Amino acid sequence: MRIAAVDLFCGAGGLTHGLEQEGIPVIAGIDFDPACRYAYETNNKARFLERDISTVTADELNRLFGDVELKILAGCAPCQPFSTYAQRYEQDGNDGKWGLLYEFARLAEGVSPDVITMENVPTVAKHGVFTDFVDALERLGYNVWFGVIDSARFDVPQTRRRMVLLASKHGPIELVQPEKFKPKTVRQAIGRLRALAAGETATNDRLHASSALSEKNLRRIRASRPGGTWRDWPRHLVADCHKAATGRTYSGVYGRMEWDKPAPTMTTQCYGFGSGRFGHPEQDRAISLREAAILQSFPREYAFVPKDGEVQFKVLGRLIGNAVPVNLGRAIARSIHSHLASIVG
Template sequence: MINVVDFFCGCGGTSAGLRNVGMNIVAGIDIDTDAGKTYAANFPDATFVQRDIRGFEPSELEKMLDGMQGKFLFAACAPCQPFTKQVTQKKDGDIRRELLDHFHKFVEQLHPDYVLLENVPGLQKIAQTEGPLGRFLDLLRTHGYSFDVKVVSSLDYGVPQVRRRLVLIASRLGPISVPAATHGVISERPHATVWDWIGDLPSIRAGEEDYAVPNHRAAKLSELNQTRIRNTPVNGGRRDWPSDLNLRCHEGHSGHTDVYGRMSKDRPAAALSTRCISLSNGRYGHPTQDRAISVREAARLQTFPDSFQFSGSMNSMAKQIGNAVPVKLAEAMGTAVFAHLSQMTTDRSNG
């Protein structure tokens, strides 16, 4: 048995993936109220701790884990916005930049058998030796962990989305590696497409909801934006519009070509953001219907099953989904951890 504590758990993408491979989800820790409601509803056997990690102590967690048998995995996906390339102005006073440092005390004092870290690639580039990641790697070395850290594409692990992430996997039991890709050119399985994951969902219009599928609800569109999406071909965008539909802010501006764009059926989606159900915030237009993707379609593109239901307003649900670790990516990491534990157990038995 591997018991999981999911720090900065959000709605539970990491927990869902690790549960899928047979791990025991013990607790999720996050400060967000709506994400907590979603997490608690989908992991009824786990404890959701709504706390700011800066005021949550290892001794409190130790009491929760007291008496549990098996190995322990601590997962952490600290808020990534301060390190993403979409944030053009990095604020030195942003407390989110230091949240990974507050995870240190749990590793240092409780010594989990495994650690799984996921974040944006930018975490690796910001002050590599003295920044948050460099400090965390020093901690792992000091406490005898073997680890591997790589920037991977979620697409290579079955996620229908071009989403590059930094993944760190660490173990106190012996050398460990980030698993090889399961999809793509080096695998027998092709990359997944948008239509592979959302093509069977019922058709709805902007502002409508189909109650037969949980959270299959699309945002409303103004009359002007309905005209814009009708004038947007598959995989097209604002450059395909008649001139009278253009926005003033885009005049003479060659960037931001994905905004108001449609997805392509036979390609993966672009990386989903916290505004992934908004037509004006990225290539989030449905491939064939004149609307932005629904909450459920966004969730599917993050590889959440339909049984996983979200709480809160539409904007809150989009934020939870956009912030989540793709379920299939977490599942691949969990599979690698189980394989590692099995190998270590075999090696020790033979030794």
Template structure:
């Protein structure tokens, strides 16, 4: 099964689908650093580091057809940027040009006629424009007009083997028959939920600001003196409630929320949702769970909690690599969806 990955980022979906046995043929992303990472890990794929709005659909399909025969099934991945729809984005606007990127996929779908389509975004995407004409409503109408059957659901990544609590909206569409929601693999009555320990428990210790000699991405930023003191007081799974009064920010003394900020992870639970600032101790519960290691998780540890392989190559700075990791679809979840799609194809074909 051939994969065309639009808005690919650094390649979380492509990596998961590759592990499911799919062939990665085309990638597309506007971000130059994410593009460099993608190309380093998927050298076999034809890559477009371009704005989809400037890309000619007929030219892309022509190049695709020269590399692939028409009788092989195709899956189009279109995980457009989620920031315009995220509840965390307090400055989102209907004028944000990224809101219409999903519209751009229509002309490629018309030309490619993919057997399957995979969309992933923030929960709530499907509700934002339900009462008026918007990008998602237009997309659903387009799928119906083109004869696609589709399912929509909220996926919890920990129920698909990812050691992280992360809710995402998913749409899976098919031209050849109705799909079911992919079966969960972990949780009640299934395999145990994966934990932070399962994925980063064997990493060698490092200090804040240190780079491990065996892996340039097993590294994390330095901490200032105040934050170093804070994390020394923080228990495994703990937060600012563990601190003496003088270390608590004034704004937090009368505010009981946002307890993840400056928190440590727990060894035997899934990680919280990794964000684009997962390298930063002060931006979430990204403190290392080992109370002898006074630091945030390393870039490599963050990538493992997103289920990237240990040898996945990242390009760019710590900030850039962390943004790529935080924006990615967890590889293991994409793999499980890929396996479900392949089973569906085998059954109906």
């Protein structure tokens, strides 16, 4: 039977790439961010549609699927509204990006795909929009499974806890867990990349570029040890905001990664030394954009910008940090294959 997927909120293509690598064709990816187009279309067979998901109709998706016999509707609604930081500013949970899961449910009802998958931050489950999403799928006749997983269990070299949801019209479905678990480390992932200085770009890979550091931040990273915190620094290097009582608990910034452990969660600011534990384990710089992409389990050759395109840290950091890790996408695809094999026979 012919199977294919459409990827909503596709971003740079992490989920699509994982699905394709495991033999699930993806017809199209939909995202309203034009910066995603080059990476998405260059590395994947699917076409990119630059659209606001609220304007997409079920009829359009059905035309994309065509005569496909088994339809998969996949997506990772932007997670910022559900992050711990964003919750400080939330209102009633029904405006702006909070409503994107309702759009996902609307399209699921109109398309009636065989399988649905969604990935988001764990805290999404605390909000009514997620409960409404699950309830809507169950009313439509789906068997729904969801759970919080650590992506490190699925060959992603970082500690990245995520909510994964799978739903099927053909019986119970769940994420297939690996039989053996040995986390991939930072050393295994990026240990062989050429050394860089802060602010340097590799001649053979424009994405292997690290952001520049001020003289004070250079002194700070030189005073940092892998796995340590800014508390290890001489007092004159400690930022004023961390000296205050309200800042003493923020130990997860200005830190170096450890070679023999998974990386911390990649964020949209993963190229910045002061934005998290994103310091290189031994070189005096933050990790490069390429290293961040590899820690998201993108292949080394995954292209994010044209050869003559501008490498913009803020834009590419957003694309990389927001992506579904490719290897998590592969695990989702294997789970779908396993489920469909049991129903097709």
